[in-house]
Every structure is written in C-alpha cells, then in structure tokens.
Amino acid sequence: MLTVICDNPGTLRSEMRSIPERAAGEVLLRVRRVGVCGTDMHIFTGNQPYLQYPRVMGHELSGTVEEADDNSALSVGDAVYVMPYLSCGKCIACRNGKTNCCVNIQVLGVHRDGAMTEYLSVPAQFVRKAEGVTLDQAAMVEFLAIGAHAVRRADVSAGQRVLVVGAGPIGMAAMIFAKLRGATVTALDSRADRLAFCSAKIEVAASVALGEGDVERLSELTDGEFFDVVFDATGNADAMRRGFEFIAHGGKYVLISVVKDVISFSDPEFHKREATLLGSRNATLEDFDTVLDAMRAGQIPDAALNTHRLQLSSLPTEFSKLLAPSAGVVKAIVEC
Template identity: 35%
Template sequence: MKALEITKPGAARLVDRPEPTPAPGELLLRIHTVGYCGTDLSTYRGRNPLVAYPRIPGHEVAAVVEGLGEGVSDWTVGEQLLVFPYTECGVCSSCLAGRPNCCKNNQTLGVQRDGVLAEFATIPAGKAMRAAGLGPRELALVEPLTVGAHAVARGQVTAGETVAVFGCGAIGLGAIAAASYLGARVVAIDVDDAKLDLAAACGAAERLHSIRDDLGARLNELTEGHGPAVVIEAVGLPATFRAAVDLVAFAGRVVYIGYAKEPVAYETKWFVMKELDIRGSRNALARDFEQVIAMLAAGRVPTERIVTQDVSLADAPTALANWDRAPGDVTKIHVQLRK
C-alpha cells in the first residue's frame, strides 16, 4: 500500500508499506480522508520533540471498516467511522484521576507512533467511533474540533458568559463553536479578516482584529468594564499568553491550548489580584467527541468553509510543503485517499 512518510525535517514522500493485517480485537480500515494537523506541520518543520523519524502522520480520520480481527463482533465491514487517536497507559496519575486525555505516557497516532495517512490501517476496535449521519468530511473534522471543545469544558463555560478566543484556526474554531453551542457570547480574536468571518459562521457574536482594535477597550465595552469571564488561547505566542491574563475578568478563567515555544514572562500580580484559574487543555475526552458529533449533526459548524484544500495522496507531500511556506493561507487541508 501507499503511505505518506515524513522522512526527516523538511522532507515528505510517498512510500510503499505492507498492507496490515488486523490482530485479535482490531479493525482493518480503508482510509477515506485524513486531515493535516498543526502537529504534522511541526513534525515536518522538525519542531515536534515527541516525534522520531521517519513518521507516518495522521490522526484526523474518516475511514471504512475493511476487515475484522478475531473476536470483534460489534462492527461490520463497510461501516463508516472516525478514530479516537489517543492511547492512555491507565496507571499514571492522570489516568487514575479520570483524565486520560493528559496521560503522562500518552501516544497519539501520527506523533509518538505512526498514524493513518495510508491506504489501510489497523486500530483497536475500542478506538473506533460511530457518528450516524456524518459524511467523511465531517468525520475527519471531529478530532480537531474536539480539542477546542475540551478547552471550553476545561474553562467551565456556561450560558450567558462572555468568552474570548485568541486564534481562529481549526482548534480555535472548535472552541468558538462549542462555547456558542453552550449559549455563551463568544468574542473571536485574530489578525486575519477571513478567519474572523469564518469564526462568525461558527458562532462568534463579536470579532476583534488584534492589530487594528484596542482589545482592552473593546472587551471592556462588550462586558460593562469587567472583561471576559473566560479567555481561551489557541495561538501559542508569548504575547497572547500574557494578553489572556491581562484581559480576563477578575475571578476569571484562562485556558491554554497551544504552548509557546519559548519562556513567557508574566506580571504575576494579576494571578493573585484577580484570583485567576489558569488551566491547560490537552487532547480531548470521549464526551468531547460526543458533543462535537452532536454539533456537526445539528449543522452548527460550516465544514465546507473550514477545509481550505482537498488533495490526493499523490499530492499530499507538495501540499505539506506549501503549507510550510504559507501557513497563514491554510485553515485545514484534507487528504482524500478514496473518492
């Protein structure tokens, strides 16, 4: 079979790999659609410390059951599915606390182990998820949207609250859609007008351009001087890390999804004076997947607009290189392996 391999930083190519055979308890999948993730771009750039080369990327998946391993009885050949791409150890403090999404020993498809950007793949049957009524495009968008939805859950967002989201890429759009779905008033913040328009289509009530607008003044206007109850940071820059703390309301919550690639210096008095809850957000839980599936089924996310480009497997290496050269032009790339 053909697979895409990131051979080393700056180099991606198609390779031949043996077609896998499902072990007991596994499903053999024929892969339909795989979305490129920001982690794949980091791997291509050589900036992902969790990756060893060569690596097959891919964990945003729409697939069809092609075969059943011994002992699998609750799936049938031909069913469509998506993949829960995280593997937890079950024994670390995170797993024991019921938060396997941040497992100390987590392995995510396409990151710590090979992913599924190939014509066929095998997965444990327990990692496959049904999503009735969703097509391949929606199935492949569930996982990136759940990362934003999990951040909303971490922020304990409730109806009527004002939530500011820094960054309107695929992850930020998931946070915007999830917060809006819960009844919050969402303020989207970005430097790109087109992405701000897309954020509005995902449920943002207000849009702020972080270069043209005075963020502090505008957020105060929108919140009667209080600031947003929750700020979600989905950019990963020191400036936005600091801005989240500066702009959030007293007694507010700050949630970080991205992580800055360098140390961040804070005015720490705000941590204490505002009595802030500052929380990280990593991956997602099964219930976040269920919420996003419901959002997509309800038509709450403009999936056709989120996907910037569809490419074939043959063109996938070039698409990755082009994304590296012009990252601002891309919200989401889908690799189509089966028409």
C-alpha cells in the same frame, strides 16, 4: 500501500509499504479521509515538542473497516472514526477518567505513525462507528473535540463573555462550542481573513484585529471588565503570555496551545483577579460524543470549515502550500 513520511522538518516523501497485519484486538482500517491540523504543520516545520523523526503524520481520520475480531461490534465496511490518543488505561490519569492526558499516551501521527497512509491497524477500543455523519465529517470530529474539551474544562456557561485568541481551526472549535453553551464570543487574531470567516460562518459577536488599539477595543466590548474565560489557541508564546491581561476578575484562562517555551506571568496581576489557569490537552470520548451530537443536529458549519482538499499522492509536493496565509486554509482534508 502508499504511505507519506515526514523524514525531517520540511521534507515529505512517498513510499510503498506492506499493508499492516492486524493483531488480535485490533481493527484494520482502510483510511478514507485525513484532516490536516496544526500539529501536522508543526511537525513539518520542526516545532512539535513530543516527536521524533521520521514520522507518518495524521491523527484526524475516518475510514472503513477491513478486518476485525469475530466478536467485534464492528463489521467489514462500517464507516468509523478513530480516537487517536491511545491511552494505557492504567495510569493515574486514566484511572481518573482523563485518558486525554494519559502518562503513557501514544498519539497517532505524533508518538507513533499515523494516518497519512492507505491502511492502518488500531486497537479496537479506539475505533468508533461514524453513525449519522459523512466520512468528511468523521475526519473533522477530532479537532472539533479539542475545542469542545477546552470549553468543558472551562465550564463555560450562558451569558459569559468569552475571548478566543487565535482563529485557527482549534480556536474556531472553541468558539463554536462556547457559543453553543450560550456565551458571547469574541475572536482576536492578526489575520483579517480569519476574523471575517469567524464573523460570517461562526457568527461570533465580535472580532478584533490584533495590533494597535486591540486592548482598548476589548475593554470597550466588555465595559472595562474583560472576559470571564479566555482561550489561547495561537501556539505562540508571546500571545500566551499576553493573554493574561484579558482575564476578568474571577475569570479563567485556558491554554489549548502547547509551545516549546516557558510561559511566565505577573503574579500580582494574576493573584488579585483570583484567576484560574487551566491546561487543556486533547479530548475524551465524552467530547467526541458532544461533537457528533452537534454535527447530527446541524450545529457545526463543517462544509464551510473544509476549505481545501488534497490527494494522498500529492502531499509531498502540495503540503507546503497549505502553510501560506494567502492560501486561506481553515481545514484541509486529504483523500486516501
């Protein structure tokens, strides 16, 4: 089977490997689609804090079942998606239903080899039928679930003012699900094309360009009160520190991003607001179900989000082109 490996930052290569042997309790999948996400970009550029090289990237995937146990609920040929956060089920987080931040978590494409290959064997409990959605849609569920999880963490409610800093795919996912809860959503980003996309395809209430006058504009949009909930989806430490300025009194700040850095803030400013600071990591099956329900209801502009397509065989030469802002990538999908 064809497999694409990131040997070290900036280097991808193709290799022929044997199809994995399925162990009892696992499902052998024929990988069909893999979404390219910010984590893959960070692996390629050397900015992923939880990874050792070499690594087969890819954790946003859909496929079809090749083999499963005789007593499995899955049958050969079933279209499926994969929950890529392989949790232990025993640690304090798992016992409390927070499998997304399992102490012993193994994320496909990060802690162990992922889906940029033709076949993958995965424990059966992490493989779910992709009923009522296409293979393309199924490969997009995971990144959307990260946004849905962050919105659920913040308990966003109708009528709240929400600011999403960073209009990449994860930020867009947070915008979509905050809107579905009835919030008034504003996008803040440095890229005019991303802001235009959010206005046209996600229909955010307002978009603000990062730079001179942005604080004044955000103040104007909220009558000087700023935002009930601020989400950071930038992956930039300076932006994450600056986001504290945009929290309303009594508001919440949710860090979806993760960076190799220390995030600091002014305690007097934070304390006087009685602000709440939340980390948001990965997603749970509840969040995946939220996304699938929204997809089936036609509430996700998934066709618009999928701006680019690649073939697995072309990744070593084409992947780096996705990093250029001029490429206008929102979500690229790899066909295997």
